Amino acid sequence: MPDTAMLQRLRDTLGEAGVLTDPERLAPYLVDHRDLVRGKAPAVLRPSSVAQVQAIMRLAAEYRVGIVPQAGNTSYCAGATPDASGGQFVLSLERLDKVREVDPLDAAISVDSGVILQRAQEAAAAAGLYLPLSLGSEGSCRIGGVIGTNAGGLSVLRYGMTRDLVLGLEVVLADGTLVSDMKKLRKNNTGYDIRQNFIGAEGTLGVVTGAVLKLIPVPLRRATAWVELAAGAPLPEMLALVRRESSDLVSSFEFITARSLALVAGADGRLKSGSGGVILVELSSSSQHLPIEELLEGVMGEVVEAGWAEDVIIAQTEAQRADMWRIRETIPEGEKHFGGSVKHDISVPLGRTVDFLAAGGAAVAAYDPALELSVYGHVGDGNLHYNVLVPPGEDRLAFTDRIGRELAPALYDIAIGMGGTFSAEHGVGRLKRGLLQHYADPGRYRVLRGIKGLFDPHGVMNPGAMVDPAEGLIAD
Ligand code: MLT
Ligand code: ZN
Numbered sequence: 001m002p003d004t005a006m007l008q009r010l011r012d013t014l015g016e017a018g019v020l021t022d023p024e025r026l027a028p029y030l031v032d033h034r035d036l037v038r039g040k041a042p043a044v045l046r047p048s049s050v051a052q053v054q055a056i057m058r059l060a061a062e063y064r065v066g067i068v069p070q071a072g073n074t075s076y077c078a079g080a081t082p083d084a085s086g087g088q089f090v091l092s093l094e095r096l097d098k099v100r101e102v103d104p105l106d107a108a109i110s111v112d113s114g115v116i117l118q119r120a121q122e123a124a125a126a127a128g129l130y131l132p133l134s135l136g137s138e139g140s141c142r143i144g145g146v147i148g149t150n151a152g153g154l155s156v157l158r159y160g161m162t163r164d165l166v167l168g169l170e171v172v173l174a175d176g177t178l179v180s181d182m183k184k185l186r187k188n189n190t191g192y193d194i195r196q197n198f199i200g201a202e203g204t205l206g207v208v209t210g211a212v213l214k215l216i217p218v219p220l221r222r223a224t225a226w227v228e229l230a231a232g233a234p235l236p237e238m239l240a241l242v243r244r245e246s247s248d249l250v251s252s253f254e255f256i257t258a259r260s261l262a263l264v265a266g267a268d269g270r271l272k273s274g275s276g277g278v279i280l281v282e283l284s285s286s287s288q289h290l291p292i293e294e295l296l297e298g299v300m301g302e303v304v305e306a307g308w309a310e311d312v313i314i315a316q317t318e319a320q321r322a323d324m325w326r327i328r329e330t331i332p333e334g335e336k337h338f339g340g341s342v343k344h345d346i347s348v349p350l351g352r353t354v355d356f357l358a359a360g361g362a363a364v365a366a367y368d369p370a371l372e373l374s375v376y377g378h379v380g381d382g383n384l385h386y387n388v389l390v391p392p393g394e395d396r397l398a399f400t401d402r403i404g405r406e407l408a409p410a411l412y413d414i415a416i417g418m419g420g421t422f423s424a425e426h427g428v429g430r431l432k433r434g435l436l437q438h439y440a441d442p443g444r445y446r447v448l449r450g451i452k453g454l455f456d457p458h459g460v461m462n463p464g465a466m467v468d469p470a471e472g473l474i475a476d
Pocket of ligand 2: 153377378385425
């Protein structure tokens with residue numbers, strides 16, 4: 001349990017507004033986004049400056065108390081929820097919310113890590129540029145969490161994951177040291193790339209307090225098609241054709257099965273599923289001179305000719321395009337409304353997506369043919385959200401636990417056997433820590449532990465997430 005003296009020193013440093021202890025105000029910080037894990041904390045710390053984050057970490061190091069950094073609290077893997085001991089503090093980034101600078105000539109934006117993603121997108125747009133990170137949770141997730149989880153989303157195929165977009169980073173280490181590397185450089189060969197360690201580290205190595213992100217010209221023109229797939233359509237070949245024939249202007253290539261589509265309330269009846277599901281494909285361009293609509297029509301003609309589509313609808317208006325995207329983006333909400341799902345965020349090499357769908361389907365049918373799947377996702381990145389719907393009447397938590405023990409290992413074995421992974425874009429957090437230990441190459445796992453021990457020798461940074469602190473400790 002944290003010392004009362006520590007709590008008093010935190011109050012002296014952060015002021016009353018910076019230390020929440022009222023149980024009602026604490027509650028939302030103590031449960032994960034999917035309501036799977038509930039923790040306890042003596043207080044939620046809300047620093048309003050980088051210096052205050054440093055002061056918190058110095059105290060945490062002195063008292064050997066765990067700090068759980070939390071940004072928008074939208075982790076899918078309980079990466080930002082304290083444990084049930086009541087001995088770990090939550091460090092909320094929400095008051096670090098300044099957009100520091102948008103630089104049009106360097107095409108970069110510098111932000112505090114508590115800035116909500118959508119606000120960063122708007123600040124970039126106000127400067128005539130575009131932040132190519134597009135996530136379902138963009139209205140509430142914060143940059144610190146996006147970086148901590150190396151978030152992916154809907155346009156990774158064209159612009160990469162978060163780690164590809166981070167030019168500079170500012171981090172407070174476990175002992176309070178500030179590592180300030182907020183450079184906007186595209187080239188900088190001056191030693192080890194320390195920055196990449198913190199991206200995707202889920203706050204287990206330090207607290208990210210600021211970042212410089214890459215911007216691009218605004219994709220003013222978009223051409224979007226809803227492809228009703230024929231049964232057995234070869235998605236990898238289709239992706240390759242669409243990329244090649246569009247001169248690689250594909251920004252999204254999303255897969256939706258009929259069952260996922262049916263979960264979306266008010267889906268436009270004209271936007272149906274084919275026998276093989278749906279591909280939502282979008283080309284985008286910043287140029288007024290490039291006829292991408294014609295390009296898409298030509299490419300879709302080839303897809304139909306190849307026999308891969310039963311029908312293709314090309315969005316004729318912005319409203320129709322928005323409707324296609326609304327359907328795709330509200331599938332997670334549809335699952336929740338149905339009663340929940342057990343999520344498997346797998347990815348396999350691009351050429352194996354159809355193989356995974358077949359093998360995964362067989363594994364589920366062998367386990368229990370009555371189970372229903374909601375499968376959709378970023379098939380253009382080899383990433384499928386392979387979700388098992390909670391059967392009506394079943395207890396969600398008990399079902400999640402059972403599937404996690406009895407079915408998920410078979411699905412993950414299939415993905416990993418194909419050269420894939422058990423976590424494509426949702427992270428490891430507390431939920432998948434055991435999977436990381438089980439599936440990681442032993443040499444790689446040793447390095448992970450070594451990195452953890454190096455940056456966090458006393459195990460105070462987000463203990464319980466990703467790598468077990470006890471395993472990563474370097475002896476005092
Ligand atoms: C998505 O792609 O919609 C999310 O990453 C998946 C989810 O919410 O389950
Ligand atoms: Zn996703």
